[in-house]
Amino acid sequence: MIHANEVTKRYGDAVVVDCLSVTIPKGGITSIIGPNGAGKSTLLSMLARLLKMDGGSVTVGGLDVTATASDVIARRLAILRQDNHLSARLTVRDLVTFGRFPYSRGRPTLEDKAHVERALAYLDLGALADRYLDELSGGQRQRAFVAMVLCQDTDYVLLDEPLNNLDMKHAQSMMKTLRRATRDFGKTVVLVLHDINFASWYSDFVVAMKGGRLAAAGTVDEVIREDMLREIYGMDIHVHEVAGRRIALYYE
Amino acid sequence: MRALLLAVLVMLVLACVSLLVGVTHMPVWAMLSGYDDGHAARILAISRIPRTLALVLAGASMAIAGLIMQMMIRNRFAEPTTSGTVEAASLGLLVVTIMAPELPVMGKMLAAAAFALAGTLLFVQLLRLVPLRDPLMVPLLGIMLGGVIHAVATFIAYRFDLLQSLLAWTMGDFSGVLRGRYELLWVGGLLAAVAWIAADRFTVAGLGRDFTTNLGLNYKRVLALGLVIVSMVTSAVIVTVGMIPFLGLIVPNVVSLTVGDNMRRAVPWVAVLGAIFVLSCDILGRIIRAPYEIPLGTVVGVVGSAMFLWLVLRKRSHAA
Ligand SMILES: Nc1ncnc2c1ncn2[C@@H]1O[C@H](COP(=O)(O)OP(=O)(O)OP(=O)(O)O)[C@@H](O)[C@H]1O
Ligand SMILES: [Mg+2]
Numbered sequence: 001m002i003h004a005n006e007v008t009k010r011y012g013d014a015v016v017v018d019c020l021s022v023t024i025p026k027g028g029i030t031s032i033i034g035p036n037g038a039g040k041s042t043l044l045s046m047l048a049r050l051l052k053m054d055g056g057s058v059t060v061g062g063l064d065v066t067a068t069a070s071d072v073i074a075r076r077l078a079i080l081r082q083d084n085h086l087s088a089r090l091t092v093r094d095l096v097t098f099g100r101f102p103y104s105r106g107r108p109t110l111e112d113k114a115h116v117e118r119a120l121a122y123l124d125l126g127a128l129a130d131r132y133l134d135e136l137s138g139g140q141r142q143r144a145f146v147a148m149v150l151c152q153d154t155d156y157v158l159l160d161e162p163l164n165n166l167d168m169k170h171a172q173s174m175m176k177t178l179r180r181a182t183r184d185f186g187k188t189v190v191l192v193l194h195d196i197n198f199a200s201w202y203s204d205f206v207v208a209m210k211g212g213r214l215a216a217a218g219t220v221d222e223v224i225r226e227d228m229l230r231e232i233y234g235m236d237i238h239v240h241e242v243a244g245r246r247i248a249l250y251y252e
Numbered sequence: 253m254r255a256l257l258l259a260v261l262v263m264l265v266l267a268c269v270s271l272l273v274g275v276t277h278m279p280v281w282a283m284l285s286g287y288d289d290g291h292a293a294r295i296l297a298i299s300r301i302p303r304t305l306a307l308v309l310a311g312a313s314m315a316i317a318g319l320i321m322q323m324m325i326r327n328r329f330a331e332p333t334t335s336g337t338v339e340a341a342s343l344g345l346l347v348v349t350i351m352a353p354e355l356p357v358m359g360k361m362l363a364a365a366a367f368a369l370a371g372t373l374l375f376v377q378l379l380r381l382v383p384l385r386d387p388l389m390v391p392l393l394g395i396m397l398g399g400v401i402h403a404v405a406t407f408i409a410y411r412f413d414l415l416q417s418l419l420a421w422t423m424g425d426f427s428g429v430l431r432g433r434y435e436l437l438w439v440g441g442l443l444a445a446v447a448w449i450a451a452d453r454f455t456v457a458g459l460g461r462d463f464t465t466n467l468g469l470n471y472k473r474v475l476a477l478g479l480v481i482v483s484m485v486t487s488a489v490i491v492t493v494g495m496i497p498f499l500g501l502i503v504p505n506v507v508s509l510t511v512g513d514n515m516r517r518a519v520p521w522v523a524v525l526g527a528i529f530v531l532s533c534d535i536l537g538r539i540i541r542a543p544y545e546i547p548l549g550t551v552v553g554v555v556g557s558a559m560f561l562w563l564v565l566r567k568r569s570h571a572a
Contacts, residue, residue, distance in 0.1 A: 050462050074468025081462055087326045087387075088458040088513040098456060101467045106452025106516070132512060152467075 001026045001061065002047060002156065002190065008055035009042050009212075016042050018212040019056070026061070028182050028204030029189045033196055033223075035233055038209040040192045041082050044160050047190070048079035060156055074102035078152040080145050082160040082192070086133055092144045093129040096120060099151030119151035122177050124170065138165035146174065150181070157181070160192045175202045196237075200224045200246045208232050220246060259524045263308070266531040270304045271296065273538050298431045306426055306434040307534050307548075308527040310489050310496060313440030315526025316447050316519060317485040318500020319507075323458035323515065324478040325379070327390040328508070329564075331500035332368075332486045334391035338495050339401040340371025341487045342421040346405050350412050357491060361436055364487035365480075371401060372479050388564070424494040424549035426534055433492065440488045443481045444523055451515035454478055458513060494549060496530060498556025503529055505563050 002024040009017040017039045024030045032040045045051035047058050049065040058065045060077050096119050100112040120129050123143040133141055142165045163171045179202055181187040193199045206223040208216040215232045216223045224246045229237040237250045318331035332338045344367025348360050375394055384390055409418040456464050457474040464471040507521045537546040
């Protein structure tokens, strides 16, 4: 369980996340949705102790993220941010191996290496493992970053727009991989998603933000509704029932 | 692995050549067969071996300092001469020479290192205040900062009649290396070993603050360790033989192109190629105008700026 209690972030006079409290249940996929600038990335960074809070507190699995030693958190929670620029020239396998750093401190054991190979296989990176990151396409690089974070093998995995740059096949396969991680290994996955249909199809829990505040939180049936979505995005969105799931149409 | 061994072999051969070239003829056969009166052996022990060791140590440690700098600043063009580090170190050395001339050389080096660290931190702070879009702006900012510090140092040196020393610190010259005058460079060698031990931390820090925190490391602490190593190596080199320009820039970039930036793998390569580069430039400087000698700083400056241009142009065409 991730518990945010009255979390606040300010930049000068602008309050970007405004006294927000939310509880993300343990196990399963939780999606955070909301318009650009709603504060999703800011919230996610604070949940993962990457950004200092101006108020409030966060606990992850009972541990206060700002009070607990960072290396302890690193074995509990992993995060991938929205934009990642590397100037260092690393191969995909090197990068993914660094996901094991919290355990092996740079001296990967056989077990660590098995984790690396598994993560590479999950994200279909086998053929690219020895390529340098700066020689990959955007989507391939995104998959390498996600592989690194999964390789960290933490109970909580936070991903900010992981489907960025991915084609349909790899987007689907990444979501299935994440779902399998929650079902088979009891992981808690928190995603920021812009495609509300992916959110609707795969999520167990949905958190909606708007203007730095919580707009809604609940199951897919509770949040993916025409009135809710109009409220959150300020536009008309038609929600249809397809194969028993909710699909939103917003193309026109 | 085999390629690295080959490089080590090349380094050893160059080291032997470096022992043999010089104003005084080295009668190897006479020495080996015992016909020598001991004169050559004395030169070898007092001047030649120290010089070759100094070249290897300075070359390896300066190249590693450049590599660390590039990982910490996260810019390919960062190195001690493009970040104010060298200029701050020589300002520190100047100040300590004026204020405490009797201080042993180790103390002077530490004072210079403190200044170097302060100058580098100032550079890091400037970079934080002025987020730069173009990676080429980063070294330009560093060179500008270095220019300002150097101007201050020149003014002080002029006042105290120390311009000659200031010049010596900024221009690497190994012709004065003798036994008893280069041993401080072992500090650099030691720090290079530390860099290899901490290599993974530096690579992680090279991924940026967020990746580092996510992996449970204290970013500021790794950054501090890296910058302290860079400052100490820089001042050890400046105090003993003077600055070797471009070295920290060229060698890590060439290594990055071939074996990548994973420092666990890159550090041995950077150390060996750094030594090879300096040994070759030094041998070149000794034979071009023999029996006169061209200072190493000049040779490296000429060879280095050509290679630097190549790197910049290459980067540009790759970015476009
Ligand atoms: N370093 C910063 N300084 C000032 N304002 C910032 C800073 N970082 C973010 N903001 C502002 O905070 C607000 C929330 O940003 P955030 O990145 O959390 O939005 P988001 O919901 O993730 O948006 P997106 O969907 O576009 O990724 C935005 O209005 C943004 O302009
Ligand atoms: Mg965002």
